[in-house]
Amino acid sequence: xxxxxxxxxxxxxxxEEANEILLDLEATLLELNERRDDVELVGRAFRSxxxxxxxxxxxxxxxxxxxxxxxxxxxxxxxxxxxxVTADLVDLTLxxxxxxxxxxxxxxxxxVAGRERLLERLRSMIAAPSELLMETSxxxxxxxxxxxxxxxxxxxKIHFAPGPELMRRGSDPLQLVRELAEMGELESTCSIxxxxxxxxxxxxxxYIAWDCMLRAPTSLDAIRDVFIFVEDCCELSxxxxxxxxxxxxxxxxxxxxxxxxxxxxxxxxxxxxASSIRVAAAKLDQFVNLVxxxxxxxxxxxxxxxxxxxxxxxxxxxxxxxxxxxxxxxxMNVRMMPIRSTFEKFRRxxxxxxxxxxxxxxxxxxxxxxxxxxxxxxxxxxPLMHLIRNSMDxxxxxxxxxxxxxxxxxxxxxxxxxxxxxxxxxxxxxxGRGIDADAVRARAVxxxxxxxxxxxxxxxxxxxxxxxxxxxxxxxxxxxGRGVGMDVVRxxxxxxxxxxxxxxxxxxxxxxxxxxxxxxxxIDGLLVTVGDAYFVxxxxxxLECIEMSRNQIDSAHGQRLISVxxxxxxxxxxxxxxxxxxxxxxxxxxxxxxxxxxxxxxVFDRVxxxxxxxxxxxxxxxxxxxxxxxxxxxxxxxxxxxxxxxxLVLECIHAIRPRGHPPLSEKVLQEGNCRK
Numbered sequence: 001x002x003x004x005x006x007x008x009x010x011x012x013x014x015x016e017e018a019n020e021i022l023l024d025l026e027a028t029l030l031e032l033n034e035r036r037d038d039v040e041l042v043g044r045a046f047r048s049x050x051x052x053x054x055x056x057x058x059x060x061x062x063x064x065x066x067x068x069x070x071x072x073x074x075x076x077x078x079x080x081x082x083x084x085v086t087a088d089l090v091d092l093t094l095x096x097x098x099x100x101x102x103x104x105x106x107x108x109x110x111x112v113a114g115r116e117r118l119l120e121r122l123r124s125m126i127a128a129p130s131e132l133l134m135e136t137s138x139x140x141x142x143x144x145x146x147x148x149x150x151x152x153x154x155x156x157k158i159h160f161a162p163g164p165e166l167m168r169r170g171s172d173p174l175q176l177v178r179e180l181a182e183m184g185e186l187e188s189t190c191s192i193x194x195x196x197x198x199x200x201x202x203x204x205x206x207y208i209a210w211d212c213m214l215r216a217p218t219s220l221d222a223i224r225d226v227f228i229f230v231e232d233c234c235e236l237s238x239x240x241x242x243x244x245x246x247x248x249x250x251x252x253x254x255x256x257x258x259x260x261x262x263x264x265x266x267x268x269x270x271x272x273x274a275s276s277i278r279v280a281a282a283k284l285d286q287f288v289n290l291v292x293x294x295x296x297x298x299x300x301x302x303x304x305x306x307x308x309x310x311x312x313x314x315x316x317x318x319x320x321x322x323x324x325x326x327x328x329x330x331x332m333n334v335r336m337m338p339i340r341s342t343f344e345k346f347r348r349x350x351x352x353x354x355x356x357x358x359x360x361x362x363x364x365x366x367x368x369x370x371x372x373x374x375x376x377x378x379x380x381x382x383p384l385m386h387l388i389r390n391s392m393d394x395x396x397x398x399x400x401x402x403x404x405x406x407x408x409x410x411x412x413x414x415x416x417x418x419x420x421x422x423x424x425x426x427x428x429x430x431x432g433r434g435i436d437a438d439a440v441r442a443r444a445v446x447x448x449x450x451x452x453x454x455x456x457x458x459x460x461x462x463x464x465x466x467x468x469x470x471x472x473x474x475x476x477x478x479x480x481g482r483g484v485g486m487d488v489v490r491x492x493x494x495x496x497x498x499x500x501x502x503x504x505x506x507x508x509x510x511x512x513x514x515x516x517x518x519x520x521x522x523i524d525g526l527l528v529t530v531g532d533a534y535f536v537x538x539x540x541x542x543l544e545c546i547e548m549s550r551n552q553i554d555s556a557h558g559q560r561l562i563s564v565x566x567x568x569x570x571x572x573x574x575x576x577x578x579x580x581x582x583x584x585x586x587x588x589x590x591x592x593x594x595x596x597x598x599x600x601x602x603v604f605d606r607v608x609x610x611x612x613x614x615x616x617x618x619x620x621x622x623x624x625x626x627x628x629x630x631x632x633x634x635x636x637x638x639x640x641x642x643x644x645x646x647x648l649v650l651e652c653i654h655a656i657r658p659r660g661h662p663p664l665s666e667k668v669l670q671e672g673n674c675r676k
Contacts, residue, residue, distance in 0.1 A: 185214020531582025
């Protein structure tokens, strides 16, 4: 079938959908490798392969469809009990999925010789003697489970009427009918009732509708998978022919619900499933940027209304403010996505690394439905990959070593996500050896990062592993040992305006926690001033604001400390840190902020109030300015810098504290200054 003009966008949509199916299929196969007698997993894998094959042929990916057809046949053999689920079959199928991804990117390319080797291995598995296959054969589990996953032959009434856009999207309605025929015995009747007079006929539209009777050992879920890519642009109804099939339909529905809970890719029965659309990320980013511009204009309108003192203009300004706020919230919600897909793809990484390293490791996941800004999720893959590789290579030992130390041979890596105020905490934990503090210290002294006499606490010692080129590994492997990886994690998390915590216990394991903002596009903050300069402090890190008089400053005898309910809290004066010359007010304001290094105060002149601002990048010229995470434009056209309290405190600590000396809160008692 030739591809209609303009169908490239639909082929791209197929690629994206197929990649999602492949990701779900990978997770299914890895789960099946652990539970080889689970017929539901077998059925899910078969349906995924069938969907990729049929849709691939429909969109012109003939090589992909032909290759996938062989995999589908293999899992059909598994469903029928003639082929067992083995580790070799799972590994071979995973390798085949990598080849399918290559064919998805370019249907004319791919390693043809490699494809033939894969198919030859697959044929040899299917042709293996039956006595070797029955050890874990699904055939032994046909009763009663197979009755649900592969029902007896049933009759289904199917009505299929292509919509006006179906063929324009590159879909072939006849191919869909052929796929139904492959499932069993099909009787079909064509209706041309919608056929218009010849002068009104659109050659790119299908006016034929099909009413079919399908008799096949299949389920409602499997039939709907045939129409998975066209369900939103056609009339489709699927009903059991027998009245007694209600009970079977309830069973199929229960299976679908269970499938969804296990991370299924589609939710067919959701009322709004057909109303979702795909939007290019670039268009979404442009939309959010335009909303940001609108927010800026709205702020200017608000200031203008306040100066004019005109009730009519004020009413319009308030209405625009309400609409802009609602639009801003909507645009942010559109960008929010669950982190499930990012977590799930690491199952394959753990599986492959376990085989390469000769270790037995499982990946467990918690909080996969936690939502983050898509921009944050897109930049999380590399840091999480490095952390998992590090845990696999350094943290978790071989099965023999684990048994010798009293642990089970099976190691565990746990990925978890949860909300914490305006931030999301993502942790990577392992039950391995933990960080060897002595080895880290020795390596740091050897590299000149610390002095032999330096006294470091656990947090400072663990932070050394994020230094560029730092590694305690005695040999270089394909996985790690070159000292690259952990510094990449630190650098990428810094770009996301996040922070990293490391907790480790010798012999018990290590947990690395990433603290990330929910979104990179907007920030809730406090607008403050120092003279004529404007700054925004992130609301997520602020604790409370207190006044500081000149008498309090003088009574401290030059020490940058303020008493807060009996506790001495060190502070940083923004006018000194940024070299601002402005008249001192009678009372300065101290905002207490919670940072990675404890509680500190930031001193400024005035608090103008809460603000919700769209963050703008400062550009490459200012990429080395770590204390400022971005900027925003206020309603009066003034630029306000968005401060990063963690970086600000850290910069001051490094400015006055040599390696191994006390933290800022103690050192400041002696120095009385934290300005560079």
